[in-house]
Amino acid sequence: MAHEDPIVEVIQFVSTEQCLGNPSLFQALRDVVQGWQEKGLKGQYWGATVVKPNNIYWVLFWQSRAHAAAFAADPLYPEFVQRRQSLATTAVRDLYAPLSGNPQLCVEAPITEVDFYKVHGACIEEEHEIGHSAMHHLRSLQPQGFTGSSYGVVHEDPSIGVYFAGWNSVEDHMRIAIK
Structure with a gap:
């Protein structure tokens, strides 16, 4: 495969009670993905969100978009998607974005904030840049408990952006969120 930048796949779904009650169901899917470590x-x-524990975010770090596409082209992928959907009460959201900086620092933090945002208007790139400037400003402030941030534009829809921030605690995040 030709050299490409790394890409992050963000999968979000609202889990079924069965999934919450039997963690081995989700673990089996994670094991399937883990089998792609050599590929x-x-x-x-x-992780689950703090406010809604049945809201699950699953973040996959791929060497490139081509590697993620190879996983999706695998003959067993349709079964994987079907099993993944069976754990959700709503449609599974699955987006790919190259993210700035080191997004892995954000997801390795005790608390990870994941936000999707949509820009509107004729100048999508300029609107994304306004959001990115605000994120750079937060990073420059180095608030207590902040471990880093990362952002990018979604491949499938350039009007959607994704933002990660790492925090040492929910309290650290909330101190900034309510200001």
């Missing part, structure tokens, strides 16, 4: 998977992380 371009650089790491995977997952």
Whole structure:
């Protein structure tokens, strides 16, 4: 495969009660993905949101978009997607974005903030830049408990951006969020 920049796949879904009650169901899917470590998977992380514990984020770090596409082209992928959807009460959201900086620092923090945002208007690139400037400003402030941030534009829809921030605690995040 030709050299490409690394890409992050963000999978989000609302889990079923069965998934919450039987963690081995989700673990089996993570094991399938882990089998791709020799084929371009650089790491995977997952977690539930603090406010809604059935809202799951699963983050896959791929060596490149081509490696992620090879996983999606695998003959067993449709079964994987079906099994993944069976763990969700809503449609699974699955997006790819090259992220700035070191997004792995964000997901390795005790608390990871994941936000999707949509820009509107004729100048999508300029609107993304306004958001990125605000994120750079937060990074420059180095608030207590902040471990880093990363952002990027979603491949499938350039009007959507994704933002990660790492925090040492929910309290550290909330101190900034309510200002």
